[in-house]
Structures are given as structure tokens and as C-alpha cells.
Amino acid sequence: MSDHDLMNRREVIQRVAMLMGGAISAPAVLAVLNGCSPKPGAGWQPLFLSKEEGAMVEAVAELIMPRTDTPGAREVGVPAFIDVILKDAYPSDEQARFISGLKDFDAEAQRVHGKPFLELPQAQRVSYLQRVHDEAAAAEKVEADKDVPAGERKRPFVLMMKELTLLGFFTSQAGATQVLQYVAVPGGFQACIPIAEAGNGKQWATEASLRF
Amino acid sequence: MANDVSAAKDHSYDAIVIGTGITGGWAAKELTERGLKTLVLDRGRDVKHGDYPTATKDIWEFPYGGRATDEDLKRQAVAARSGYAITQASKHWFVDDTEHPYTEIQRFDWIRGYHVGGRSIMWGRQSYRWSQMDFEANAKDGVAVDWPVRYAEIAPWYDHVENFIGVSGRAENLPQLPDGKFLPPMDLNCVETHLQQTMTDKFKRKLTIGRVAHLTAPLAHSPQRGTCQYRNLCIRGCPYGAYFSSNSSTLPAAEATGNMTLRPNSIVSELIYDDKTQRATGVRVIDAETNEQLEFNAKVIFVCASTFASAHIMLNSVSKRFPNGFGNDSGELGCNIMDHHLDVGAGALVEGYTDQYYTGRRPNGFYIPRYRNLAGEKRSYIRGFGYQGGAGRLGWTRLMLDKSLGAELKEKAATPGPWYIRMGGFGEILPNHANRVTLDRTRKDKWGLPLLAFDAQLRDNELKMRKDMANDAAEMLAAAGFRDVKTYDRETGIGLGIHEMGTARMGKDPKTSVLNKWNQVHACPNVYVTDGSFMVSSACQNPSLTYMAFTVRAVDHAVGELKRGNV
Numbered sequence: 163m164s165d166h167d168l169m170n171r172r173e174v175i176q177r178v179a180m181l182m183g184g185a186i187s188a189p190a191v192l193a194v195l196n197g198c199s200p201k202p203g204a205g206w207q208p209l210f211l212s213k214e215e216g217a218m219v220e221a222v223a224e225l226i227m228p229r230t231d232t233p234g235a236r237e238v239g240v241p242a243f244i245d246v247i248l249k250d251a252y253p254s255d256e257q258a259r260f261i262s263g264l265k266d267f268d269a270e271a272q273r274v275h276g277k278p279f280l281e282l283p284q285a286q287r288v289s290y291l292q293r294v295h296d297e298a299a300a301a302e303k304v305e306a307d308k309d310v311p312a313g314e315r316k317r318p319f320v321l322m323m324k325e326l327t328l329l330g331f332f333t334s335q336a337g338a339t340q341v342l343q344y345v346a347v348p349g350g351f352q353a354c355i356p357i358a359e360a361g362n363g364k365q366w367a368t369e370a371s372l373r374f
Numbered sequence: 375m376a377n378d379v380s381a382a383k384d385h386s387y388d389a390i391v392i393g394t395g396i397t398g399g400w401a402a403k404e405l406t407e408r409g410l411k412t413l414v415l416d417r418g419r420d421v422k423h424g425d426y427p428t429a430t431k432d433i434w435e436f437p438y439g440g441r442a443t444d445e446d447l448k449r450q451a452v453a454a455r456s457g458y459a460i461t462q463a464s465k466h467w468f469v470d471d472t473e474h475p476y477t478e479i480q481r482f483d484w485i486r487g488y489h490v491g492g493r494s495i496m497w498g499r500q501s502y503r504w505s506q507m508d509f510e511a512n513a514k515d516g517v518a519v520d521w522p523v524r525y526a527e528i529a530p531w532y533d534h535v536e537n538f539i540g541v542s543g544r545a546e547n548l549p550q551l552p553d554g555k556f557l558p559p560m561d562l563n564c565v566e567t568h569l570q571q572t573m574t575d576k577f578k579r580k581l582t583i584g585r586v587a588h589l590t591a592p593l594a595h596s597p598q599r600g601t602c603q604y605r606n607l608c609i610r611g612c613p614y615g616a617y618f619s620s621n622s623s624t625l626p627a628a629e630a631t632g633n634m635t636l637r638p639n640s641i642v643s644e645l646i647y648d649d650k651t652q653r654a655t656g657v658r659v660i661d662a663e664t665n666e667q668l669e670f671n672a673k674v675i676f677v678c679a680s681t682f683a684s685a686h687i688m689l690n691s692v693s694k695r696f697p698n699g700f701g702n703d704s705g706e707l708g709c710n711i712m713d714h715h716l717d718v719g720a721g722a723l724v725e726g727y728t729d730q731y732y733t734g735r736r737p738n739g740f741y742i743p744r745y746r747n748l749a750g751e752k753r754s755y756i757r758g759f760g761y762q763g764g765a766g767r768l769g770w771t772r773l774m775l776d777k778s779l780g781a782e783l784k785e786k787a788a789t790p791g792p793w794y795i796r797m798g799g800f801g802e803i804l805p806n807h808a809n810r811v812t813l814d815r816t817r818k819d820k821w822g823l824p825l826l827a828f829d830a831q832l833r834d835n836e837l838k839m840r841k842d843m844a845n846d847a848a849e850m851l852a853a854a855g856f857r858d859v860k861t862y863d864r865e866t867g868i869g870l871g872i873h874e875m876g877t878a879r880m881g882k883d884p885k886t887s888v889l890n891k892w893n894q895v896h897a898c899p900n901v902y903v904t905d906g907s908f909m910v911s912s913a914c915q916n917p918s919l920t921y922m923a924f925t926v927r928a929v930d931h932a933v934g935e936l937k938r939g940n941v
Contacts, residue, residue: 230781243439250443292779299775306775309862325774332770332787333439335432341788342770346432351604351734353561357790360731364788365769368735369433369607371440371461374771 206242210249226327233336243330263319294320313373338367387413390672392642395492396918397905397925398678399620404929406633413635418488420638423621426611428463436462455483464609467496477814482828483869491621496609499586499617501541502915503552512911518805519881521910522891531923539618540593543585551743558590559583564730565765565793566740572854579745584738587618604734639663644691645700653900660821674900674932681874681906689813701895710805711830712912714871717864718840719798720847722856739764755838760914763797799843802914830868873917875906893928900941902928
């Protein structure tokens with residue numbers, strides 16, 4: 163869909179919403195909006211990362227958020243998301259920490275298991291990632307307990323990957339609507355109801371534009 | 375837009391309103407409805423109701439998961455101090471700070487939106503009345519100067535404003551927080567109700583649902599506005615017009631009269647004073663796009679540019695009569711900066727209620743009205759604070775340091791987390807002559823105007839109060855049986871409450887105040903200043919409703935004075 167079409171459609175929704183005041187139904191708005199979802203490309207060309215770094219990011223992201231009966235990180239475009247957010251939203255010192263951390267992560271795999279990460283069998287990738295992750299998470303927990311803001315914690319590669327995979331995945335259409343549940347225009351508010359009656363009972367998808 | 379060609383030609387109007395935010399919109403509506411041909415100026419771009427580019431976007435339509443880029447954070451570094459303003463969904467409502475610099479003698483967080491509607495698009499919508507106690511406070515404590523008005527004089531104007539904008543809330547019959555004309559209240563959730571019960575039983579303190587300028591029922595007089603859809607995306611602008619903004623409410627009303635000429639991109643550089651008539655004759659304007667310099671004339675001028683922008687215009691309006699700034703015989707212009715100090719409170723995890731959840735995203739939380747230093751209590755500080763807070767179930771961001779990865783992480787993320795409750799204080803800041811803004815004539819903006827220089831700080835009374843603000847919150851959460859109670863008290867700048875006020879205070883004595891009780895400049899009766907500038911003390915309630923009520927009252931006075939030939 164071109165930007166032009168998107169704009170027109172959005173204008174139509176806004177006009178209709180205004181004309182009808184609050185009367186417009188949520189499903190009607192949803193039906194129009196669902197036509198506009200971005201389509202994550204299957205193949206992607208990294209803009210910031212090298213090809214090899216891109217492959218590493220893709221593999222780690224898919225381990226963090228794999229395909230199950232719902233799409234995984236690769237399928238919803240998380241690797242390309244991470245590439246672009248690193249390029250545009252991270253200052254150069256954090257970019258450098260990510261890249262050097264990625265290299266260290268690979269070098270450590272080589273040292274421990276005798277092979278680069280991407281050449282390890284799946285089971286070893288999982289156990290290696292889990293170990294590196296748990297150590298990093300334990301170290302950061304100390305900072306979190308001291309109320310150091312999330313944005314100032316100088317995360318190592320594995321936790322930067324986790325943060326960005328979570329962010330990219332749950333702000334994707336599939337993550338928000340198939341793994342979580344999402345309603346664009348709830349139309350009303352029920353403050354406390356049995357969880358089974360709150361839509362399908364899953365976590366509601368919301369914006370998450372702040373660091374966590 | 376109604377354009378009176380003959381008036382436009384000679385640049386003469388009955389009235390000029392500077393600014394289109396919360397108070398400028400109200401001044402425009404009330405003046406035009408009373409038949410005055412009114413020129414309404416805003417320094418920023420035009421924004422028509424509905425012209426909210428991100429309002430209907432879904433989460434996945436924003437790049438970077440909605441986060442600001444490094445470039446955004448450099449260009450909008452001041453607004454980013456808020457922690458919430460600069461996202462892909464909302465950044466276009468906040469100024470480019472590199473284009474609109476100011477001088478910080480001490481840290482000052484001046485968070486601005488330069489566009490038609492101003493911060494009425496991004497405001498928090500919490501709407502509370504001042505009480506008699508608040509209007510009496512300065513006199514009683516011997517602080518600054520006395521308010522020249524009391525609650526009874528303002529109450530009917532609160533009624534008028536609430537009836538028009540629509541305020542959802544619950545009547546509580548509290549002397550320190552008068553009830554208003556309310557639309558049906560939004561609901562508290564079960565955890566909030568639990569805390570409410572604890573506070574009643576153990577503390578004799580009130581917790582109520584926030585009073586917000588949202589339509590929870592239709593307004594007969596404003597059929598173009600719809601009811602709240604519980605999207606909680608208000609900061610993007612509401613396509614339903616469900617919360618009050620100038621764009622959805624007062625400006626359309628003004629436009630409907632045919633008496634308004636709205637001129638965006640119009641930076642007012644100064645008020646023009648005429649020695650002979652001892653009146654202001656009009657304003658000088660720089661066109662923000664063409665840099666053309668223009669003059670517009672009117673019988674009466676309403677200065678509603680926002681507190682510090684109005685201070686800037688008045689300080690920059692130097693004449694033989696007013697060598698130190700417009701109407702500044704008292705030397706108080708630019709002084710007595712107030713705001714509310716915040717970023718202090720507590721949060722806790724809640725055990726239980728795991729079989730309970732909610733639908734819809736309530737754009738509101740609970741409110742705990744002031745309870746300190748009432749009924750004879752004397753803390754180590756004077757005045758007090760209120761809390762705003764809310765409870766909800768934690769989402770997937772809670773899993774950042776969780777051990778799970780892979781399918782287990784995905785499964786956990788799809789399951790609502792435990793309930794979490796948080797409350798943050800809004801504390802009164804005392805007026806202090808030394809908390810001030812001046813003109814920094816050594817620096818100029820791109821239109822050649824001198825910059826504002828801020829020199830203000832929290833002082834002893836506020837710092838003492840903050841201890842209670844953190845500890846009381848923790849005490850109440852613990853008493854409710856919540857666990858892992860944690861206080862916070864973050865370093866904060868004045869301005870971050872975005873409740874700026876006080877730099878042209880009203881008072882009985884022209885020697886110690888800039889405005890009289892009608893918001894008129896003591897020394898120039900055809901200029902009214904009705905944004906937060908006029909405030910004499912800050913109380914601890916969100917102030918917009920009070921600014922609106924005083925604005926309407928001032929217009930009523932001005933029109934009467936025009937008829938009587940007094941201005």
C-alpha cells in the first residue's frame with residue numbers, strides 16, 4: 163500500500179470518527195485499519211549491521227522469541243527492526259557496545275564450545291545463550307534494585323538483544339494481535355472483570371515507547 | 375474561518391487574543407460570542423480539529439517501536455526530560471528546542487507546544503477546583519500577597535466552564551476540594567478500591583477517581599464532540615473530540631460566531647503602549663514564516679500566550695512609561711515562578727486479584743486530595759500535596775530480567791502479570807520573589823528576539839514536603855497489605871509539572887502585584903492577562919480549570935467595561 167493510500171484511508175477514518183462522535187463502532191474502525199499493516203519482508207538487507215552481524219542478530223532473536231504455534235521474531239521482521247533502531251535511535255557509543263558485545267559473544271562461544279556461535283548445534287546455542295543471559299540478568303538486577311533507570315544501565319549485547327527483540331516483537335502486528343491481544347478502539351471500560359471475560363484473557367497490547 | 379475583510383485591511387479589531395491554548399481558546403470563544411470582532415494569534419502552525427496525524431495509528435505503524443531516535447532526543451532534549459513526550463506518536467506536538475532556545479541559570483524544564491491549540495492538545499486533562507482554603511492561604515500564612523478574590527466569586531465561573539468542557543468525576547463533599555458539575559465518573563478497579571477502603575478505615579483519607587475533562591456522556595451543546603472510547607492515546611489528539619481541547623471545543627465555538635479571525639504563525643514581539651490615552655493600542659507581530667513585521671490594533675487585548683511566553687512579551691514591551699516591562703511598576707513581572715513539584719511517591723506489587731482483569735484503557739487514574747496541614751495539623755512545612763496514581767497488571771516489559779527465554783518467555787508475555795500500584799505526589803510550590811525569569815539580551819532567537827533566562831529552584835518548604843510525599847505513599851500502600859513497597863524521589867526541575875504560573879500575579883496593591891482582581895494590568899486597564907501568569911499561590915491541584923474560570927470571568931468584566939466606556 164502506498165503512503166498516499168494510507169493517508170487517504172486515515173483521513174477517512176478521522177472524518178468518520180468525528181462525524182459520528184463517539185458512535186462509531188470499534189469493529190468498523192478495526193476493519194479499516196487492519197488493511198494497513200506493514201508487511202515484514204522475508205529477506206532483509208542490513209543497513210547498519212554487516213551481513214555476518216545480521217545473521218547473528220537473526221539467530222539470537224529467533225532463539226529469544228521463536229516460532230511456536232504463532233510467528234517468531236524472524237517471521238515478523240525483528241532482525242530488520244533491530245538493525246534500523248540501532249542505526250537511528252542509538253548514540254554511537256551504544257552502537258559500538260552492541261557490535262563489540264556481539265563479537266565477544268561469538269568469541270566466547272568459540273572459546274567454550276570450540277566453534278563460532280552460528281556453527282553450534284541448536285541445543286548448544288540454547289544452553290550457551292541461556293548461560294550468558296542469566297549471568298548478565300543477575301548483574302543487571304543489582305542495578306535495577308538500586309533504581310538505576312533502564313536507559314542508563316549499559317546493557318551487554320545479550321540484554322540489548324533481549325530488550326530489542328521484545329520491543330520489536332510485541333510492537334509488531336503479529337506479536338500484538340496473535341500472541342497478545344489488541345483492540346484499537348475499546349469503546350468502553352470495564353474496570354475489573356473475570357480474566358476469561360477480558361477478550362481472550364491474554365495480555366493486552368499497548369504502546370511501549372519508553373525504556374524498560 | 376471568518377475573515378472580516380474591512381477589519382483585516384486596516385488591522386483593527388475589537389479585541390486581540392494572544393495564544394490559542396487552554397485560556398486563549400476560552401478568551402476567543404467568550405469574546406466572539408459577546409459580539410466582539412476578535413483577532414486570535416498563535417505563534418505556531420494551524421491545527422484544525424481532526425488534524426492529528428498519529429491519532430489513529432496502530433502500534434505497529436510506528437518505526438522504532440514508537441521510540442524517539444537519537445536525532446529526536448537531540449532536537450527535543452528539554453521535552454524529553456518529561457520522560458513521555460518525545461515518542462514517534464507525540465513528538466510533533468513539542469517544540470524543537472534547538473530552534474527555540476532559552477537560558478537556564480538553573481535547570482528549568484520549559485516544555486512547550488507551538489501550534490494552534492497549544493498544550494490543550496497534550497494536557498493531562500485533570501480538572502480540579504481551588505477551595506476557599508487555597509484562596510485564603512497566603513493571607514493566613516503571611517506568604518507573598520493575599521489573593522484579591524475568594525472562592526465564592528469564582529465558583530459560578532467554575533460552573534460555567536465545567537458545563538461547557540465536560541468534566542467526569544465523583545462528588546465527594548470535601549471542603550478542600552469543592553465538587554463541580556460532573557459527568558458520570560470513570561470506575562476504579564478492584565485494587566484501587568482495595569486501597570480506597572484501607573485509606574478510609576485506617577487513615578480517614580479520601581481516594582477518588584480522577585476528575586478529567588473527558589466526555590463520559592454526550593454534551594448537548596457540542597454535538598461535534600463524541601464520548602471517550604477508552605483508547606488512552608489522548609496525547610496524540612483525539613479524533614472523537616472526547617477530551618477538551620481548544621481545537622475540539624472553544625475554537626470551533628468561536629469560529630461559529632463569524633467574529634473570529636485566526637492568524638497562525640504570528641509571533642507577538644510586544645504590546646504597543648500609547649502615552650496619550652494610557653492604553654495599549656495593539657500588538658507588534660513577526661510572521662514566523664516570512665519574518666514580515668506587522669501591527670494589529672484593538673480596544674482590548676487578552677494575553678494568553680502561556681505563563682512564560684506572556685512574561686516574555688511583557689518584559690520585551692518596553693516604553694517610556696514602562697521601562698522595565700509592560701505594567702511592571704511593582705517589579706514583580708517575571709517573578710514568583712510556581713509549578714507543582716513531582717516525581718516523588720511510591721509503588722508496590724499486589725498479591726491476589728489474579729483472576730481479575732479489565733477491558734479498555736482508562737485515560738485516568740485515582741486522585742488523593744490533600745490531607746496534610748488541614749484541621750489544625752502542623753507539619754514541618756506549610757501547605758500540602760495530592761497524589762495521582764493507578765493500578766494495573768504488569769505487561770511483558772516486566773520480563774526483561776526474567777530468566778525465561780524462547781517459548782517460555784513468549785508464553786509468560788502473553789499472560790497478564792501481577793497487579794502493580796503506584797502513586798505520585800503533586801506538591802504546592804510557594805511563591806518566592808527570587809524564583810524568576812528575566813530577558814537574556816545577550817542571546818537572540820532566529821527572529822531576533824531576546825531569550826528568556828530562568829533562575830528558580832525548589833526551596834526548604836518543598837524539600838521538607840517531599841519527605842512526606844514519599845513516606846506517606848509508602849505507608850498507605852503498606853497498610854493496604856501490598857508488598858515490595860518502594861519509594862522514589864527523583865531529582866526534578868521546576869517546570870516539569872507543566873503547571874507554570876505566577877509571573878504577573880494579581881493583588882490588591884499595584885505596588886506589589888501586576889494585575890488586579892479582574893486580571894487587568896493595574897497600570898493599563900485594556901490589557902488582561904489570564905493564563906497561569908496571574909496566580910498568587912499554586913495550591914496543589916492541577917490548575918487549568920482555574921485558569922479557564924478566571925479567563926471567562928475576565929472576558930465578562932472586559933466586555934462590561936467596554937460597554938461602560940472604561941477601557
